[in-house]
Amino acid sequence: xxxxxxxxxxxxxxxxxxxxxxxxxxxxxxxxxxxxxxxxxxxxxxxxxxxxxxxxxxxxxxxxxxxxxxxxxxxxxxxxxxxxxxxxxxxxxxxxxxxxxxxxxxxxxxxxxxxxxxxxxxxxxxxxxxxxxxxxxxxxxxxxxxxxxxxxxxxxxxxxxxxxxxxxxxxxxxxxxxxxxxxxxxxxxxxxxxxxxxxxxxxxxxxxxxxxxxxxxxxxxxxxxxxxxxxxxxxxxxxxxxxxxxxxxxxxxxxx
Amino acid sequence: xxxxxxxxxxxxxxxxxxxxxxxxxxxxxxxxxxxxxxxxxxxxxxxxxxxxxxxxxxxxxxxxxxxxxxxxxxxxxxxxxxxxxxxxxxxxxxxxxxxxxxxxxxxxxxxxxxxxxxxxxxxxxxxxxxxxxxxxxxxxxxxxxxxxxxxxxxxxxxxxxxxxxxxxxxxxxxxxxxxxxxxxxxxxxxxxxxxxxxxxxxxxxxxxxxxxxxxxxxxxxxxxxxxxxxxxxxxxxxxxxxxxxxxxxxxxxxxx
DNA sequence: ACAAAAGTGTTTTCGATACACCCATGA
DNA sequence: TCATGGGTGTATCGAAAACACTTTTGT
Numbered sequence: 001x002x003x004x005x006x007x008x009x010x011x012x013x014x015x016x017x018x019x020x021x022x023x024x025x026x027x028x029x030x031x032x033x034x035x036x037x038x039x040x041x042x043x044x045x046x047x048x049x050x051x052x053x054x055x056x057x058x059x060x061x062x063x064x065x066x067x068x069x070x071x072x073x074x075x076x077x078x079x080x081x082x083x084x085x086x087x088x089x090x091x092x093x094x095x096x097x098x099x100x101x102x103x104x105x106x107x108x109x110x111x112x113x114x115x116x117x118x119x120x121x122x123x124x125x126x127x128x129x130x131x132x133x134x135x136x137x138x139x140x141x142x143x144x145x146x147x148x149x150x151x152x153x154x155x156x157x158x159x160x161x162x163x164x165x166x167x168x169x170x171x172x173x174x175x176x177x178x179x180x181x182x183x184x185x186x187x188x189x190x191x192x193x194x195x196x197x198x199x200x201x202x203x204x205x206x207x208x209x210x211x212x213x214x215x216x217x218x219x220x221x222x223x224x225x226x227x228x229x230x231x232x233x234x235x236x237x238x239x240x241x242x243x244x245x246x247x248x249x250x251x252x253x254x255x256x
Numbered sequence: 257x258x259x260x261x262x263x264x265x266x267x268x269x270x271x272x273x274x275x276x277x278x279x280x281x282x283x284x285x286x287x288x289x290x291x292x293x294x295x296x297x298x299x300x301x302x303x304x305x306x307x308x309x310x311x312x313x314x315x316x317x318x319x320x321x322x323x324x325x326x327x328x329x330x331x332x333x334x335x336x337x338x339x340x341x342x343x344x345x346x347x348x349x350x351x352x353x354x355x356x357x358x359x360x361x362x363x364x365x366x367x368x369x370x371x372x373x374x375x376x377x378x379x380x381x382x383x384x385x386x387x388x389x390x391x392x393x394x395x396x397x398x399x400x401x402x403x404x405x406x407x408x409x410x411x412x413x414x415x416x417x418x419x420x421x422x423x424x425x426x427x428x429x430x431x432x433x434x435x436x437x438x439x440x441x442x443x444x445x446x447x448x449x450x451x452x453x454x455x456x457x458x459x460x461x462x463x464x465x466x467x468x469x470x471x472x473x474x475x476x477x478x479x480x481x482x483x484x485x486x487x488x489x490x491x492x493x494x495x496x497x498x499x500x501x502x503x504x505x506x507x508x509x510x511x512x
Numbered sequence: 513a514c515a516a517a518a519g520t521g522t523t524t525t526c527g528a529t530a531c532a533c534c535c536a537t538g539a
Numbered sequence: 540t541c542a543t544g545g546g547t548g549t550a551t552c553g554a555a556a557a558c559a560c561t562t563t564t565g566t
C-alpha cells in the first residue's frame with residue numbers, strides 16, 4: 001500500500017509521515033490481447049480488489065506521490081499520469097477499513113488510528129505498456145490485470161473512480177493523441193482502433209478511423225507484418241515521438 | 257473565511273472542527289455590464305485579494321462545504337457549482353500565511369498552528385446571477401466583483417486557479433448549456449453571446465451564434481425589448497428550464 | 513478458389529464559417 | 540434619412556459517416 005510503511009505500521013502511526021486526510025488512487029490502464037486492462041491489487045487476507053493507492057508524504061508533491069504509487073505497483077516511471085478528479089464522500093471507507101485489522105491479524109487498532117480517519121482521495125489515471133509491467137506480488141499483496149469490461153466489485157467507491165477515469169479519457173480522446181503509452185513500439189492500426197473503441201464504448205468504421213488517425217500525422221508507416229491468419233498482412237506503424245508529444249501539449253491538429 | 261470560527265480562532269484550534277490538510281476555494285463567476293466578473297475578497301488588514309475559501313468540517317461532504325463557502329460570500333444557494341481541479345503544491349501558501357498574524361494583530365502563532373500546515377486545495381467553480389449577490393463586507397473582510405480580464409494579483413496560487421477554472425469552462429461550453437445561472441430571466445441573444453465570447457476569449461459571428469444556440473432548442477422567444485439606442489429592438493429570450501437542465505445532465509444535442 | 517482482414521476510394525450529409533442583405537429604431 | 544445594431548438567408552468548405560471496391564494472405 002506504500003513503500004515505506006507496512007499496512008500495520010500505517011495503521012499505528014501513519015500520521016507521523018503522511019499528510020492526514022488525503023490519499024491518492026491510481027487507475028492504471030494497459031492494453032493486451034486486444035483488450036483494455038486495469039491493474040488491481042488485493043490484500044490477500046481480504047475479499048475485495050482495490051485500486052493501487054497510498055498516502056502523500058508531508059513534503060511530497062501530489063504528482064510525485066502518484067508516481068511513487070505507480071512505481072510500487074508496476075515498477076514503471078515516466079508514463080502518462082494525470083489527475084482526473086477528487087472523491088471525498090464522508091465515511092466512504094470507514095466501515096470497510098474497520099474490518100481490515102481483523103482480517104489481517106486480529107490486531108486491536110484504536111478508533112482514532114490513522115487509517116480509520118476520513119480521507120479525501122485524489123484520482124490519477126495512468127496509461128502504461130502492458131508487457132513492461134510485472135504485477136508485483138508478495139506474501140501480503142496480490143496484483144493482477146483485469147479486463148476493463150469485466151471488473152470485480154472493488155473496495156469503497158473505486159468502481160465509481162474507474163468509471164470517472166474512463167469518462168475523462170473519453171473526452172480527451174477528441175483532442176489528445178493516445179496509444180504511445182499503451183502499445184509496443186510498432187503496431188497495426190487495428191490495435192489502436194481497438195483502444196479507441198474500448199474507451200469510447202462503441203465500434204468505429206475501419207476506413208474512417210484509418211483516414212482520421214493518419215491525417216494527424218503522428219504515425220509513421222513501417223514494414224508489413226505477416227502474422228498468421230488467412231488474410232492480408234497489415235502494415236505496422238510507430239508514433240513520431242516529437243509530433244506526438246507536441247500534440248499532447250497543444251492538442252491534435254491536421255497536418256496540412 | 258468560514259462561518260463558525262474567526263480567522264484567529266482558526267489559527268489557534270481549527271483542527272478541532274476541520275479536516276486537516278484540505279481546503280476548498282471557489283471561483284465565483286457573474287455577468288454584468290456586458291462583462292464577466294469574478295468575486296474576490298480581502299482581509300482588510302492585508303495586501304492581496306483572494307478567492308473565497310474555507311475548510312471542510314470533519315463530517316461534511318466536500319460539495320456541502322463548497323456550498324457553505326458560496327453562501328457565506330454571496331448569500332446564494334443552489335446554483336451551478338462544480339469541482340474542477342486540485343491544487344496541492346508543497347508550501348504553496350506557507351510563506352504568505354506566516355505574514356498574516358502580524359498584519360492582523362501581532363498575535364504570536366506557533367509554527368504548527370492549523371493554518372500554517374500544508375493544504376491541498378479543491379477548486380470549485382460557481383456561476384451566479386450577478387444582481388442577486390450582495391457582496392458581503394464587514395469590519396474584517398472586503399468583498400468585490402472584479403472584471404475577469406482585469407484581476408489583481410491574488411494570494412497564493414489563486415491566479416492559476418482562476419485560469420484553470422476558465423479553461424474547464426471553455427471545454428464545457430462545447431457540450432453543456434450555459435447562461436441560466438448568469439443571466440436574468442429574460443435577456444437578448446447578444447448577452448449570451450458575450451458570455452460565450454468572454455469564456456472563449458474570441459469574437460463570434462452573430463448570425464452563426466444565433467443559429468447554433470437556437471438549434472439546441474433550449475431557448476424560448478419572448479417580446480421585443482425597446483431599450484434605447486438607435487437601432488432595431490432585439491427579441492428577448494428565456495431558457496426552457498426542463499430542456500436546459502436535461503442538457504446539463506446529458507449534453508447538448510440538436511432538436512431535430 | 514475462397515474467406516477473412518486490410519487498404520483505399522466515393523458519395524452524401526452536416527456543421528462551421530464567412531458574409532450579404534434587409535429590418536427596425538432613435539437621433 | 541442615416542447610422543447602428545438585430546434578424547435572417549446563402550454559399551462554401553471540410554469533416555464525419557456510410558459503404559463499396561480492391562488487394563493480400565493462408566488454407
